[in-house]
Amino acid sequence: MIVTVTLNPAIDISYRVNNFKINKGHRVENGNKTAGGKGLNVSRVLKQLGEHPHCLGFLGGSNGKWIKRQLEIEGLEGSFTQIKEETRTCLAFIDEENSTQTELMEKCPTVSEEEKEEFLETYQQQFKKATLIIASGSLPSWLDSSFYKDMSKLAKEQNIPFILDTSGEPLKLGIEGNPFLIKPNQEELTQFAGKELKTMEDMVEVAIRICNQGVQNVLLSLGEGGAILVRKDVILKANIPSIPVVNPVGSGDSMIAGMAYSINNNLVLEECLRMACACGMANAMEEKTGFVQSQMIKQLLKEINITSI
Ligand code: ADP
Numbered sequence: 001m002i003v004t005v006t007l008n009p010a011i012d013i014s015y016r017v018n019n020f021k022i023n024k025g026h027r028v029e030n031g032n033k034t035a036g037g038k039g040l041n042v043s044r045v046l047k048q049l050g051e052h053p054h055c056l057g058f059l060g061g062s063n064g065k066w067i068k069r070q071l072e073i074e075g076l077e078g079s080f081t082q083i084k085e086e087t088r089t090c091l092a093f094i095d096e097e098n099s100t101q102t103e104l105m106e107k108c109p110t111v112s113e114e115e116k117e118e119f120l121e122t123y124q125q126q127f128k129k130a131t132l133i134i135a136s137g138s139l140p141s142w143l144d145s146s147f148y149k150d151m152s153k154l155a156k157e158q159n160i161p162f163i164l165d166t167s168g169e170p171l172k173l174g175i176e177g178n179p180f181l182i183k184p185n186q187e188e189l190t191q192f193a194g195k196e197l198k199t200m201e202d203m204v205e206v207a208i209r210i211c212n213q214g215v216q217n218v219l220l221s222l223g224e225g226g227a228i229l230v231r232k233d234v235i236l237k238a239n240i241p242s243i244p245v246v247n248p249v250g251s252g253d254s255m256i257a258g259m260a261y262s263i264n265n266n267l268v269l270e271e272c273l274r275m276a277c278a279c280g281m282a283n284a285m286e287e288k289t290g291f292v293q294s295q296m297i298k299q300l301l302k303e304i305n306i307t308s309i
């Protein structure tokens with residue numbers, strides 16, 4: 001069983017508002033309301049690939065109830081830790097005419113020490129069944145930046161591969177927990193390196209450094225440039241064809257799902273990378289975030305070329 005962790009979920013509501021103006025009222029169609037969070041996107045794609053992921057995270061108040069219900073409707077199971085405060089809402093106003101997107105993101109709820117402990121207990125209960133753990137997204141501000149590091153260490157003690165997809169300080173510290181795989185994009189790797197990474201060689205060099213620090217796999221995603229997978233013993237590059245992109249939001253999450261699915265099904269490394277890219281690309285070709293078509297994945301798998309560098 002694959003376990004996904006979303007510590008900072010939200011109800012995402014997006015409105016289409018042409019000619020969005022400050023200081024003006026706008027009449028809009030009903031907003032598109034979804035259960036948001038990177039780990040939840042990963043779970044959705046895993047489900048579409050035929051897995052039965054188990055979702056963990058914090059949920060509170062009526063928003064939390066709504067998310068739980070929504071996930072049930074989508075056929076996703078979870079053991080969420082109930083918190084006293086309300087799960088946040090994030091609003092997006094999409095103005096297609098002017099190609100702008102204005103977002104309002106509520107601050108994350110605070111979680112008591114007790115609720116945090118309760119989460120860690122639930123997390124460790126999953127170790128009996130978990131074959132792979134995926135932790136995605138930013139950490140809520142009230143959690144220590146080393147929270148992912150601690151989670152990774154706990155998983156490693158049980159020999160359960162831990163995939164970490166985050167950025168900034170939680171990534172920097174998370175690496176010290178020796179995760180099985182991290183998936184920075186170019187911007188996140190640059191931020192980690194603290195200097196401009198101009199060439200592919202520059203990026204690979206940083207990835208090798210991370211591997212030497214005790215991370216088994218660095219999956220560097222490069223958007224339309226494909227991806228590079230760096231391990232101590234091998235470096236693979238995925239060369240991808242150009243595709244008609246509709247909405248690339250969530251492509252990184254879909255890539256993680258493709259990777260996790262492949263690892264869970266014991267595919268060889270080349271095929272893991274191929275599948276990861278195909279899922280990221282298939283998501284980018286859809287309007288809906290965290291949605292992939294299996295026919296499209298099959299087609300893309302044939303068109304992705306993996307080389308050793
Ligand atoms: P993130 O969403 O984390 O920033 P990326 O943008 O690098 O991650 O996307 C992850 C993967 O999805 C890429 O490695 C690629 O396979 C696919 N992908 C994303 N954007 C595009 C694009 N514009 N064209 C083709 N493939 C894409």
